[in-house]
Amino acid sequence: MNIPEDRRYTASHEWAKPEGNLIVVGISDFAQDSLGDVVFVELPEVGREVEAGEAVAVVESVKTASDIYAPVAGTVVEVNEALADEPELVNGDPYNAGWLFKIEPADASAYEKLLDAAGYAKVVEEES
Amino acid sequence: MKRDFPVIFERSRSGRRGTRPPRPPEVDLAGLLGAENLRSAPPRLPEVDELTVVRHYTNLSRRQVGVDTNFYPLGSCTMKYNPRVNEAAAALFTELHPYQDPETAQGALQIMYELQEYLAEITGMDAVTLQPAAGAHGELTGMLLIRVYHESRGEGEQRRVVLVPDSAHGSNPATASMAGYQVREVPSGPDGEVDLDALRAALGPEVAAIMLTNPNTLGLFERKILELIDAAHYQGVQLYYDGANLNAIMGWARPGDMGFDVVHLNLHKTFSTPHGGGGPGSGPVGAKAHLAPFLPVPTVKREGERYVLDFDRPQTIGRMRSFYGNFAVMVRAYTYIRMLGAEGLKKASAMAVLNANYLRKKLAEVGYKIPYDRLCKHEFIAQPPEGLKALDVAKALLDYGYHPPTVYFPLIVKEAMMIEPTETESKETLDEYVEVMAEIARRGLEDPEWIAHTPYHTPVRRLDEVAANRKPVLRWRPEEG
Numbered sequence A: 001m002n003i004p005e006d007r008r009y010t011a012s013h014e015w016a017k018p019e020g021n022l023i024v025v026g027i028s029d030f031a032q033d034s035l036g037d038v039v040f041v042e043l044p045e046v047g048r049e050v051e052a053g054e055a056v057a058v059v060e061s062v063k064t065a066s067d068i069y070a071p072v073a074g075t076v077v078e079v080n081e082a083l084a085d086e087p088e089l090v091n092g093d094p095y096n097a098g099w100l101f102k103i104e105p106a107d108a109s110a111y112e113k114l115l116d117a118a119g120y121a122k123v124v125e126e127e128s
Numbered sequence B: 001m002k003r004d005f006p007v008i009f010e011r012s013r014s015g016r017r018g019t020r021p022p023r024p025p026e027v028d029l030a031g032l033l034g035a036e037n038l039r040s041a042p043p044r045l046p047e048v049d050e051l052t053v054v055r056h057y058t059n060l061s062r063r064q065v066g067v068d069t070n071f072y073p074l075g076s077c078t079m080k081y082n083p084r085v086n087e088a089a090a091a092l093f094t095e096l097h098p099y100q101d102p103e104t105a106q107g108a109l110q111i112m113y114e115l116q117e118y119l120a121e122i123t124g125m126d127a128v129t130l131q132p133a134a135g136a137h138g139e140l141t142g143m144l145l146i147r148v149y150h151e152s153r154g155e156g157e158q159r160r161v162v163l164v165p166d167s168a169h170g171s172n173p174a175t176a177s178m179a180g181y182q183v184r185e186v187p188s189g190p191d192g193e194v195d196l197d198a199l200r201a202a203l204g205p206e207v208a209a210i211m212l213t214n215p216n217t218l219g220l221f222e223r224k225i226l227e228l229i230d231a232a233h234y235q236g237v238q239l240y241y242d243g244a245n246l247n248a249i250m251g252w253a254r255p256g257d258m259g260f261d262v263v264h265l266n267l268h269k270t271f272s273t274p275h276g277g278g279g280p281g282s283g284p285v286g287a288k289a290h291l292a293p294f295l296p297v298p299t300v301k302r303e304g305e306r307y308v309l310d311f312d313r314p315q316t317i318g319r320m321r322s323f324y325g326n327f328a329v330m331v332r333a334y335t336y337i338r339m340l341g342a343e344g345l346k347k348a349s350a351m352a353v354l355n356a357n358y359l360r361k362k363l364a365e366v367g368y369k370i371p372y373d374r375l376c377k378h379e380f381i382a383q384p385p386e387g388l389k390a391l392d393v394a395k396a397l398l399d400y401g402y403h404p405p406t407v408y409f410p411l412i413v414k415e416a417m418m419i420e421p422t423e424t425e426s427k428e429t430l431d432e433y434v435e436v437m438a439e440i441a442r443r444g445l446e447d448p449e450w451i452a453h454t455p456y457h458t459p460v461r462r463l464d465e466v467a468a469n470r471k472p473v474l475r476w477r478p479e480e481g
């Protein structure tokens, strides 16, 4: 299972990666693999203020529909418009082209409290 | 798109016909109907002879797996046998018309009235509407009742949230959301039941309702239901009962007695009316007295010896369905209830529970995992042995002549296979099913290539589920030209 070390993770299988003063959010390789073929992604509205752990997006696959939680509190500033036509990007390239949304964090240090790659690898191990 | 079985329109040949209707007398149609209502071009109906029609639909039906031909343990759907006597009863009413004067349809109204009464008694509710056309439609009706109830008490603005357990059927959050509510998910505990502490923590003055099914979608009875409902009622929260699983408890326990305020039933599940690619369905809603004034119009009322349609309900949420709902389905359900009687319904639930528990034990013996291994109600969740996927087991079952179980639902169990045998299956059928499940597990583990490409003997093989979800073709269109 691919777990890049250049970012952090949540126990609910989101990844978060700093980009300037923003945090880019997506779902892990493990998450996309468990979901199966993604057929629809519902993204939050730009400008929405979110709490950490709040359900902000939905990824729907042929098997299931799954809530995506904000890893940190802040404001949604951009969403991945490409997913409207190509939701399969979440399966094919979960860590790059398949990103979901960007958050301007309320507290810049919140990112540091997320799981690092090794910590997340343990979560995955327990679940699989 | 290439298909190996044409639609009936593609069998059409200009001028071909099955019957010759009499020519209408020369009348001034434009004068009678208004010129703007006359067609200029004939409708595009298929032109086919009778034998073509018979063969077309007979052959289509032979490409199906249905409860009349195969064991169909599709969890949460209660695919019980649909007794033929129901059809005989429904056939008596084919000439009834909804615009008929109710005075000339007293028998039909009597059936509706009595069915309302029976369903109220079975669920422990005070009043019932038969209008909704399916379970999910009933859910929407019920949630709208709750909304206008809160509004009538001046709490409409305050109560914006509906709580739904994480094991819920997707139609619960969907209907809550359609009724204008925000949905908040409540986690299940390790025993598969709603986590009472988490639910207590989620309760508050902003909560309008909780939607639950009991037994829940894991087939488990919520043992803390009374405490849970008390805690919710204390905060002014309404309790919605999703009656999809009523087949587990008919005659043994009533949602009304548990404290629920509103329920929907799926006549097409519990009360043996056809569904699954057919239907139509029917999702009556029962309400306690405080919600009854809001029920859709019309309901059927008895006045002395007469039955009347009651439109005089000033607080009604309005109509949920044209005319009176799916009447022919009501006749079938009514017949089912009358044929079984109170004792029979009770026994049906007991047998449904017995069959489910028997299968649960037997499947565990042949290697399937049972994540919540305790007495279940009418259904249970199994998982394939390590190394197999629920989807592959489901596809392999088709080759053996079985309808697959529900898979990947409820969402909280990985590789879930939700199995509901119903009461109408014999021990022999269940034993043969267990043998086949054992063989699929054995063969699938020995030969992963084999199971990955099942089914081999069905009219169509593996379907492209991604394309079906992303670009569904729901309607045939003639090629232009």
Ligand SMILES: Cc1ncc(COP(=O)(O)O)c(C=O)c1O
Pocket (backbone or CB within 6 Å): B076, B077, B134, B135, B136, B137, B169, B171, B172, B213, B217, B242, B244, B245, B266, B281, B283
């Ligand atoms: C638990 C549950 N609730 C609600 C429904 C919705 O019923 P319907 O399909 O009639 O709309 C279903 C149907 O499968 C169900 O299983």
